Amino acid sequence: MTSEQSTADYIRLLDPAVRPDPYPLFARLRERGPFRIGTAPVVVVTGHADCTAVLRDPRVSVDRSLAKLQLGFMPIYDATKTTAEQVKPSFLFLDPPDHTRLRRLVSKAFTPRVVQRLEPRITEIVDDILDKYSAAGTFDAVTDFAYPLPVTVICELLGVPLEDEAQLSHWSSLLSRTLDPTSRQAPESRADPAELERAGTELSVYFERLTERRRADPGPDLLSQLIAAEDAGDMLTHDELISTCALLLVAGHETTVNLIANATLALLRRPAELAALRANPERAQGVVEETLRFDSPVQLMPRIAADDLTVGGISVDRGDLVVMLIAAAHRDPAVFPDPDRFDPARDNRHLAFGLGAHFCLGAPLARLEARVALTRFAQRVEVPRLTTDPPVYREHVNLRGPAHMPVEFAAVLPR
């Protein structure tokens, strides 16, 4: 019975009506504990200790080919191969040794020290965004404020022309829906598989063409470095180069926008927090970490059992999918006292960037972008006010964030 109730609640997470506040559902799911979805090869894990145990367990894998149930993935196009051969997963979906080799190739670009050097450029981009608004007025805190910063930064880092951004954003938004759970009982919540496949193919063709251009005319960007690594020998194959670019582009596009938007929403709903941040920019770091916990941009993470194991008293069979409800774990009172309270000062052991070998490579960059964006928003936007609360949410279940957030303000101060 408990499992049936939990399965029904899990499927309700797909209902767009739940999007403004899924947290009561997550709380119910966590209180009942881990469960199997009927007789399906899917186990859902909800508490902080169980999610942490799964993320640390060497018997779980990210390799979706091991799963008994076929999962969404990012298709990659290669004209010389048959459809069945075309799927080349990025290193997010690879185990060692391929994961280790590919991650190492790009990790140098994302170390805290290298990322720290981007702070002046990031501040300049945020100030340029805010400069467009000076007199009293209104802007959309998602499309006009949260969105342009991460997108500009990842395009500059990768060496992707900013004028292609609208097209890239369309593909990226579609492809990130492959990270959403699906259910036969809620077919209307599914993205169109043909549309997803087309987006994957078109994004790959785009990177094929860009790679050709960069090969002829290299720059200081990450793409040129990856091309040099491919040319240098056996460090990465051409397919791996394309799937790595697609991963970085999608990761750089989607999640950080949601972090900035979710944090801006939390501050607008708490004017005292916003005033405190304005008076003391040091508080930004706490606000960012608490947003990562309280309204996590990534709500769930999947793994595949590569062996039989037990999680929270539930048997998991080899090939089962294990879905970790990170958003539920983030409100676990065993780890976070008074978990429904937004408290930037709390000791924050959130799992928003994952844990272990696949810990988010872009975490230092995302943290820096969000810290600068929130600080400049607090310092420069006078008397901001949400005009619609709750805002309209994106259709995505896993990568959570508002689609639009109109804000009125008295003025934007000069920089």
Ligand code: HEM
């Ligand atoms: C707030 C922003 C972000 C959040 C919440 C986030 C979250 C995550 C999470 C949870 C994972 C691990 C997934 C898993 O273990 O299954 C991950 C992996 C990854 N993220 Fe992020 N991410 C963010 C921003 C970024 C940015 C800006 C980049 C880079 C441009 C990036 C690049 C990556 C990459 C390459 C991986 C794969 C790491 C691996 O498999 O070794 N992320 N991210």
